[in-house]
Amino acid sequence: MSLLPILRFPDPRLKKVAAPIERIDDRIRRLARDMAETMYEAPGIGLAATQVDVHQRLIVIDASETRDQLLTLINPEILSQDGLQICEEGCLSVPGIYDKVGRAEHVVVRYTDLEGAAQTVDAVGLLAVCLQHEIDHLQGHVFVEHLSQLKQVRIRNKLAKQARITA
Ligand code: K2U
Ligand code: ZN
Numbered sequence: 001m002s003l004l005p006i007l008r009f010p011d012p013r014l015k016k017v018a019a020p021i022e023r024i025d026d027r028i029r030r031l032a033r034d035m036a037e038t039m040y041e042a043p044g045i046g047l048a049a050t051q052v053d054v055h056q057r058l059i060v061i062d063a064s065e066t067r068d069q070l071l072t073l074i075n076p077e078i079l080s081q082d083g084l085q086i087c088e089e090g091c092l093s094v095p096g097i098y099d100k101v102g103r104a105e106h107v108v109v110r111y112t113d114l115e116g117a118a119q120t121v122d123a124v125g126l127l128a129v130c131l132q133h134e135i136d137h138l139q140g141h142v143f144v145e146h147l148s149q150l151k152q153v154r155i156r157n158k159l160a161k162q163a164r165i166t167a
Contacts, residue, residue: 004038004052008163009094009142010156018050018057018138021074024116028058032072032114036060040067044092046130048137051093059134063127071121073111076135079120081107087129089143096162097155101146103132 007014021028031054039047039060049058061071083105090098107128109121123131133143144155 001037002034003041004034006038006042006047006051006092007053009091009144009159011093013053013055014050014093014137014142015140016050016055017140018048018055021056021058021112024074024112024114028056028074029114031056032058032060036062036070036072039092042092045126046134047092048134050137050140057138059138061127061130061134063130072114073109073119073121073131073134074113076109076111076131076138078132078135079108079110081132085125085129087126089129089133091133091143093137093142094144094155094159097144097158099144099147099151101129101143103129107131109135 031049035047035049035052038052045063046059046061049056057075059073059076062069081104084102085105086100086102088098089101105128106124109123109131111119113119144152
């Protein structure tokens with residue numbers, strides 16, 4: 001297994017819309033394994049293929065306290081959503097930035113698992129937030145886009161300054 005490099009905001013590749021996965025082959029299975037390893041090592045509770053510069057509709061999530069309930073979702077789609085929750089979000093592609101984002105409290109997501117079986121997950125709370133956050137990534141959206149323009153300018157300036165210091 002391998003750790004994968006994670007794209008950093010505002011890399012334009014994070015804006016690409018991921019393509020549906022047509023066939024679940026060894027390449028997809030290997031990618032899912034490497035994404036899970038990368039997520040656990042970061043550490044994070046989710047990771048989208050977009051973030052590792054693979055523009056296909058695959059996400060991994062483990063929002064469990066015990067860090068042993070890995071979900072691998074191929075071609076996830078939100079079937080229904082309702083309610084509202086405000087959650088402090090961060091992102092492995094936007095290190096050091098955390099802010100409150102409004103998301104649906106409850107989502108029902110349909111997806112295909114690694115065995116090719118159709119699955120549905122009915123989620124509330126942090127898992128619901130993470131599903132929306134990761135599916136946003138597959139659509140080319142990063143959570144900071146939900147913040148004010150002023151906050152986005154400040155974030156870009158802060159990350160650009162960090163990049164100059166570490167260059
Ligand atoms: O997509 C990612 O970069 C992974 C995020 C997913 C996530 C962000 C906010 C809320 C839920 C999930 C990371 O796991 S960032 C680390 C983190 C973990 C829990 C809460 C906030 C941030
Ligand atoms: Zn993210």
